Amino acid sequence: MVKTAPQPQPQLTDPGLFINRQTSWLAFNDRVLANARDERHPLLERVRFLSISETNLDEFFMIRVAGLHKQVILERPNTDPDGMSPEEQLSRIHEHTTRFFAEQRRILREELLPALAKQGVNLRSHAELSKKDRQALRERFKREVLPILTPLAIDPAHPFPHISNLSLNLLVVIHDKGRRVLARVKAPNTVPRFMQVNLQDGATTLSPHAEVDFVRLEEVVSANLDELFPGKKIAGCHTFQVTRDADLDIQEDEAADLLSAIEYELDQRRFGESVRLVVSEDMPERLRTWLAGHLGTEMNEIYEVSDFVGLSSLEEFTHLTRPDLLYPPLTPRMPRELARDSGAMFQAVQQGDVLLYHPYDSFAPVVDFVRSAASDPDVLAIKQTLYRVGANSPIVAALLAARDEDTQVAVLVELKARFDEQPNIGWARQLEAQGVHVAYGLVGLKTHCKVALIVRREKDGLHRYVHLGTGNYNPGTARIYTDFSYFTDDPEICDDAADLFNYLTGYSRQDEYLKLLVAPVTLRKRVVEMIERERERASRGEQAQIIFKLNNLTDPQVIDALYRASRAGVRIELLIRSICCLAP
Template identity: 50%
Template sequence: MTDPVPPHDSPSLYINRELSWIRFNHHVLEEAQDERHPLLERVKFLSIFANNLDEFFMIRVSGLQRQAAKGVLRAPPDGMTPSEQILAIEKALIPELDLSFECWSSEILPRLAAAGIFIHEYNELDDEQKRVLRTFFVEEVFPVLTPLAFDSAHPFPFISNLSLNLAITIRDPRGKELFARIKVPTGLFPRLIRIPDTHSSGRRDDKQVHLVYLEDLVAAHLDLLFPGLEVIGASPFRITRDADLDIEVDEASDLLTTVEEIMEQRARGTPVRIEVDCSMQESTCHMLEKKLGTSSHMLYRIGHPVGMADLMELLSLDRPDLKDPPFQPSVPPELAEEKDIFSAIKRKDILLFHPYDSFAPVINFIRQAAHDPGVLAIKITLYRVGSNSPIVKALMEARENGKAVAALIELKARFDEENNIGWARALERSGVHVVYGVVGLKVHAKLCMVVRREKDGIRRYMHLGTGNYNATTSRIYTDFGMFTCDREIGDDVANLFNFLTGYARFDQYRKLSVAPVTLRSAILSRIDREIESHKKHGGGHLIFKMNALVDEECVTALYRASQAGVKVDLQVRGICCLRPGIPGASENITVSAIVGRFLEHARIYYFRNNGEDEVLLGSADLMPRNLDRRVEVLFPVMDPSIKKALLSVVLDAELRDNQQLRLMKGDGTYERKHPAPGEESVDSQSWFLDHMGIWYHVGP
């Protein structure tokens, strides 16, 4: 007798989103452990693993701790209360942290040394190296250090978010133990200090690099900071604070000023994690917990170094032999810089697949618009544009040339607020009409529209994408961008911009699916259509590629599709709350994830539709925030050749990947896919690199 099928709202059918995220981050750690990657690329993945954890604590864990403190018992679909999730997170993370330290200390550090990159303990250095470093410390570092005592006359000092510190125990001449704290000035100096070459020959071996941690350098010279006192111990530690601070837009008369104030508050948020070096004494740990008002489960003992995100500094070393080989993205011939991009778009829709296709045509699209006499206006949404943005500079050029330019800059893009504020002010100074966002919503859609006067009247040219208008991330994120001048899409984009910049409201769009208005219903109705089509004709098939699957209503709809016999292939890079392969519920669903050299960031939604294939691309994942609390856009792929390329080339390669792909099991864990005996080896990202410029026409 088979077990009864659980109802769709049963917690047994859902994976906790926080634990699912930890499994995603484990995939990143696996890449650091993978010897197939060049050595410095492994360091990069280890740094990304640590940086991801920082953000996880600042946003997700902090939110759970606030809920637990308020006694919130409301649970997500998996049924875990906030307190239960906090304990489960701690249990899941401890082995992850042990693995990351083991990877660094036992695998990567020895290989770095073998490659001529030495990271020394200070006491390992010879006398000449110590002399040179002491001179550097006295002349450069010592003047900026401020030791802060804390006792009855000195309050416990404020410790800013993610700052690196030394907790110091000292003994005065009377034998009394005292405590002090020194902030390690990582913002002023590199975390890894290069030791000058001390060979008498004066000849430098460029392949030999000797480094020491800044905190070790400071700790080795505490005699200069505490003369006449005995230094008993010094241990690095770091505090992570709650950075998920809400912006009450409804009450803010000036959103830009409000965001600036929120950024200042972020550095002073409630502590949510203490990371201490494994050498720290228990008494010092307890003292930190007491002074910071944290509980013992918030303290994590870390192998040296504390704060591995800073290891990304090693990527600046000039060692191409230890990095991924560089590549030159292709540029479609019709989009070459000297060609008229508007004529090319007028002939047909054009799809770019970054980073294999260059981002240069997107920049050129706006640059040509800035200088084209026929162009009247440019409108664009900007979420994360990066520093030194060529997109923003092109918009300024357009304004200087008399074009009407409107830019919606989402000031609430988390951790990019400061950068976006700077660009907002620069654009305003150049005369661009800047809109900071929409009350109650975060604008995450990726849209650019150019309005051009032509012989036969006004024509709109659009670029719609899955990723940000960011030239830097376009080389490390996989994303799609489509150029089109379709009239109905143009009408939709124009209406959407009128909503974003004014008071217009639209309940329907002709071709675009727009959150929070129509996108949820667009996905759900198409899933229902696939179910009905399969019942009548068979062959039902859904393929969804996204970054996260969390929304309960969408998960339930996919369970219904599976139960109806529809084949469902989900490729979810990060969080996935759906359990595949559950008898009677999801045995027709597969869930996979690709983590590799590039961050898989594109969203594709495919519906077989009884042979009338429908493909949607866009900015939205299937999460409540994307569907209900953001402005997101999915756009249809109408050109048959583009649609065919997406299905028979892109999705085919990524679903058949057996090098970087992991398959999820029903318990939420993953297993790496490997080629079966006699099966062709497929690494989808490497395949696309090998077929840049022709991927559109061929398949693996």
């Protein structure tokens, strides 16, 4: 009997064992788009997924692709273990995005629009409308759209205008006295992208199940350009959209005032470098080249799309009064132990720790936790972190109401929460105006933890309560994202939370925590230790298992530890929402 020699296992430093984080993210967005094809979802939910896939890709270019361009310009090598150079990544992204755009529009054209038409919701071209409908739209255009529009000529006397990020634009070709001239018209974002055709005077919506027709705003503008350029011959009209670098470049070590530095960068964000130009397929090559030259866009950063530019606005259709085409609203459960009046919140936590799973469990107890503390005369201190809280936040309202002479309120507002920087600056200023102690985060780090600590005077002395969450203190997102909330008065966790806030708001540097795992201090080290513990168990022939539920898995040391554990026989299950650099 001939024994087969065991196959050599690849070294854990082999780049083939690691998936590039950018290509992994693109695969995640492919999964989002796949939901637009899944007929198990209600029809308008499928439309929503198509819209989300476009919004996701926009942000990917604004941040990730922009960062790769900077690496190329600065000639920085890729330090990730997959070994793919920035140039290779950009090439892969371009190839994938070209296919992705085509698939999005195929799904829309061949699957979603026909299905919507069967339900009486029609997206029509302006050309196929009746003369009566076109005239009615023209009158609406003159009343509701024309006063907003500002055509900008482009010639030696009129320099090329600034094109704002992700705005929808028309490049108009005009024949004027034997010469060809160009103008740019920006489609307003203050009116719906999809204009309802058969909308009766004074009405804002149609009754459910009524036949309804829509036309894209840019088609209506294009069909009525004679109102903008009277007496001129319109030779062509082409749609385009620019994506700009939106990543903030803040030298935190040199900034005397982080809030002011971020405000300045936010003001400059609209002037970020162009990283992508999307044009309608009918735009001639010479105009694409001319446009790219004025925008500073490379030719390999131009994407041609059929049908129409910018699919994120399809989200408008999910606001139709068609509940039969949407998931029914979810009614979250209110745990019995927290269903009493809000004054019993602290007593409930004293009876035992409480774990909630949103959105299936109500987010109301989290709001009540802060409100109870704000209105309780026995509460002496409230400390909380805020990352994304949304508009009209009841959490912030409670913190504002809590400030009095006997209550210390300290809040860390993370100003670097991407695309929430502006609202967070507003919240920080409101809190400061009420006398709340506000910190802006740590230099060089984002404060992503969601923690609230309440200190209360009780009969036997001071008592502390903690809320820990995996999701933001945002009632809106708590209705759509799955996250945990954990309430406890465990003394060791309360000690850890107190040490954590001292670290976040002062100069304390805590290197050890009793129970909490805190990045970048203890989290990675402890996770790797726990993985190693399971590996050792498997090596001894004992049962060993690891289950991870994560947004992303990109850390090389953790991935390396998981590979070693898997080789030792540990059963590993990974539930990864987005980026996974480990090759299963």
